[in-house]
Amino acid sequence: MGATGLVRRGTVLSVGILFATALPALNQEAGPAARVSVDPRERYQTIDGFGVNFNGTYFREAQKPMIDMLIDDLGATIFRLDPYGLSNWEAVNDNNDPQDMNWEYYNDRYSIPAFEASWAAARYLNSRGIRPLLALSGIAPDWMLDSNAPPPQHKVCGGSSAMGHAGAMKAAHLNPALYDEFAEEVVSLAVYARTKARIDFEYFGPLNETDCYPAEGPRVDPDEMPKLLAAIARRLRKEGLGDVKLVVAEQAIVTTNYIGPVMQDPELMKHVGAFALHTYGTDSVGPQVERVRQSSYSEVPVWLTEYGDLNDLDRSGDNEWKNFSLAATQRALRALNQGANAALYWDAYDNYHEHYPRLTFYGLVKNTDHVYAPKKRYYAAKQLYHFVRPGSQRIAARTDAPGLLVAAFRNGATNSLIVVGAKQGGPHRLQIALPRAPAVPSAWELYATTPALDCSKLDTVPVRDGVAEFDLPNEAVFTLVGNLARTDPSPSTK
Numbered sequence: 001m002g003a004t005g006l007v008r009r010g011t012v013l014s015v016g017i018l019f020a021t022a023l024p025a026l027n028q029e030a031g032p033a034a035r036v037s038v039d040p041r042e043r044y045q046t047i048d049g050f051g052v053n054f055n056g057t058y059f060r061e062a063q064k065p066m067i068d069m070l071i072d073d074l075g076a077t078i079f080r081l082d083p084y085g086l087s088n089w090e091a092v093n094d095n096n097d098p099q100d101m102n103w104e105y106y107n108d109r110y111s112i113p114a115f116e117a118s119w120a121a122a123r124y125l126n127s128r129g130i131r132p133l134l135a136l137s138g139i140a141p142d143w144m145l146d147s148n149a150p151p152p153q154h155k156v157c158g159g160s161s162a163m164g165h166a167g168a169m170k171a172a173h174l175n176p177a178l179y180d181e182f183a184e185e186v187v188s189l190a191v192y193a194r195t196k197a198r199i200d201f202e203y204f205g206p207l208n209e210t211d212c213y214p215a216e217g218p219r220v221d222p223d224e225m226p227k228l229l230a231a232i233a234r235r236l237r238k239e240g241l242g243d244v245k246l247v248v249a250e251q252a253i254v255t256t257n258y259i260g261p262v263m264q265d266p267e268l269m270k271h272v273g274a275f276a277l278h279t280y281g282t283d284s285v286g287p288q289v290e291r292v293r294q295s296s297y298s299e300v301p302v303w304l305t306e307y308g309d310l311n312d313l314d315r316s317g318d319n320e321w322k323n324f325s326l327a328a329t330q331r332a333l334r335a336l337n338q339g340a341n342a343a344l345y346w347d348a349y350d351n352y353h354e355h356y357p358r359l360t361f362y363g364l365v366k367n368t369d370h371v372y373a374p375k376k377r378y379y380a381a382k383q384l385y386h387f388v389r390p391g392s393q394r395i396a397a398r399t400d401a402p403g404l405l406v407a408a409f410r411n412g413a414t415n416s417l418i419v420v421g422a423k424q425g426g427p428h429r430l431q432i433a434l435p436r437a438p439a440v441p442s443a444w445e446l447y448a449t450t451p452a453l454d455c456s457k458l459d460t461v462p463v464r465d466g467v468a469e470f471d472l473p474n475e476a477v478f479t480l481v482g483n484l485a486r487t488d489p490s491p492s493t494k
Contacts, residue, residue: 047388049078077130153221275288276302445460
């Protein structure tokens with residue numbers, strides 16, 4: 001495995017040499033420092049955790065060390081586990097009564113090798129203290145679909161050029177008359193997982209990207225979503241799973257308003273545990289977070305359950321760094337600064353996805369004939385996941401420097417401050433400024449991932465009069481960790 005420490009290759013000396021080679025150039029170009037103002041007194045959302053999307057259908061013994069690495073080294077605490085990769089396992093109706101589950105039929109379906117592998121993966125996660133988010137995706141059974149819906153009035157995915165799927169997209173609308181049948185299918189999986197496979201889980205995502213049909217999920221429009229989710233919630237209660245929390249609506253187009261119609265149903269909202277959004281571009285979660293904040297359900301968290309990059313077939317080093325590492329980190333930081341409570345990278349490891357269908361290379365971890373090794377993007381994600389732990393609270397961090405995006409956090413359990421940034425151009429010298437307060441770090445521990453470094457500790461940067469200065473290369477993902485000597489003043493929470 002060889003990647004459970006903060007440095008993947010070489011020694012501390014070699015890291016110092018690598019970084020030092022850049023310093024002469026940095027000093028020659030020294031100019032005004034990029035200033036970042038951090039204010040621990042100004043506090044925002046609490047972080048639920050960071051994690052990965054995980055295809056459970058290929059789980060095997062060889063993946064256990066990889067999962068251990070994702071948990072212990074990367075810092076993943078949320079696994080969005082897809083147990084099948086498609087939602088069409090009920091290829092023919094189990095019977096003619098959507099209120100009566102045919103367990104002879106379902107027991108057979110859920111004991112096939114693909115599901116058995118996923119149940120084993122979920123149980124291993126349980127053994128590591130992780131309660132997976134069970135999440136479904138892909139096309140629904142043909143017999144549940146129709147082509148009667150009018151053209152969508154909201155944005156939808158544009159086909160293979162937009163989302164990387166093989167073949168053109170076509171209409172595949174989930175028939176509203178069969179919502180109870182769909183609810184029966186997906187809830188039967190949750191029942192089996194809980195009672196037969198003995199999976200300990202709290203969150204359940206029954207739908208995925210219903211605006212990116214048919215490959216990612218069946219077409220369900222925003223005005224239809226509450227009725228379908230209400231049918232699923234009723235069936236969960238009927239089957240004794242009223243404690244399961246729904247994660248919705250897992251939309252591909254982050255700006256589309258699926259959340260508003262869902263919040264119009266108070267009974268349904270009793271079952272919603274988190275609102276989930278995806279983004280692979282510059283649009284982010286801000287408008288949806290604000291919609292939730294202004295509602296009667298402001299306590300419901302907003303999770304970014306997919307981010308990363310989409311051009312996985314370009315496996316060049318430049319694409320690995322520019323897009324899957326640097327741009328992906330910017331997407332996560334942007335979402336956090338706009339109020340997201342969690343962020344999950346797509347994908348955990350390279351694997352074959354049934355709903356594309358092809359071998360995909362989105363993973364943080366490279367899969368070479370089931371030998372697993374972290375990629376550069378893994379270390380970029382580690383700059384955030386490893387240091388910002390669940391329960392941390394985002395605090396104010398501001399900069400006007402070009403090419404610099406930062407987010408800051410306070411960990412009350414360790415009484416520490418963490419600043420995570422993505423630097424793309426701009427001044428080489430950075431200045432971190434804290435307000436005058438009884439408690440400020442005496443120094444920052446500096447870690448960085450660059451094209452040459454893998455989440456490596458670079459320096460201990462002293463703080464003088466609340467200000468620390470240090471140099472970074474032209475492009476870097478970096479983390480600063482500072483311990484507070486005393487409890488800081490009463491915060492203002494927003």
